[in-house]
Amino acid sequence: MRALRLYGAHDVRIDEIPEPETRPGTVKVKVAWAGICGSDLHQYARPAFPADFVHPLFGEPGPFVLGHEFSGRVVDVAADVDGVPLGALVAVEPLIADGTCAACLRGDYHLCERFGFIGLMGGGGGMSEYVVVPAAKAHVLPAGVDAETGALVEPLSVAWHAVRRGGLGTGGTALVVGAGPIGLGLLLAAKARGAAFVAVSEMSAARKRLAAALGADLVLDPADDDVVARVRAAVPGGVDAGFEASGAGRAAVGALLGSVRKGGTAVTVAQGRTAEFDPNLLMLTEIGYTGSFAYNGPDFPAVLAALADGRLRTEGLVSDRLSLDEVREKGYEELLAHADGHVKILVGIDPGA
């Protein structure tokens, strides 16, 4: 089968590799759509793993297939698997954990000491025709959720988890800094969970328009607006929760902490520049500053339920659709050069799967 594998910085190749076979506890997925994520770009531009890296849970050497946001159709089911029917469309949760460390035993498998991602560190990936995944990680798409939307479930689950970490629910108020795919997902997840007011701060004209179209109550540009003053004018005392999804460093963190109300919560979701801030502010305001990493048990099912009943609507999130042969130039290289003009780029491996 054809698979896009990463060999080194800016070096991806489409290889012919053996089709994976099901093992006990797994299903085989014929990939329909795969998304390109910011962490793919980090990895593509500057691979984090040495050439001889072998992840303890995957136990295989590179080059690794890329693509950890993907959907597809189940074409084979191991004999010992229940609950994932042959022929089902699924969204794959690519986060793999050991199940034995203290974090896993607490239920925080996303904080596993040895976590790994299918499509980054081994185990195949979405940028190939077939992937074999643990059955528990194949989430059946509910009626009305198509395969293309299925490829968005992973990034939407990152956002959903962060909104939960921020404690945001019905009637809540929020600021989202950065309106890339995760920032827009935060906006959508906050609204789906009943937030009454969500402000978005973003510099790209295209992303600002999209944030407004997707339901932002206030769209600000840090180049033109005093974000903290505008947020506090809209919500006296400040918003319940703030989300940092830009990675822009000190200016973004300053806007975040300045906009959250006393006793509220600030959440860093994006991986980006380091930033200094004064911890005395946290003491004086009792703002809780926390982080949000990936997702865990409730998040994929919650996103699928919200997509099925229409609370989550994703129209406009997909900015381009490519073929596997186009991924390098029109996907990775284009996003590295002109991220601001894009939101989510999807790759159609077999859109009719």
Ligand SMILES: [Zn+2]
């Ligand atoms: Zn673990």
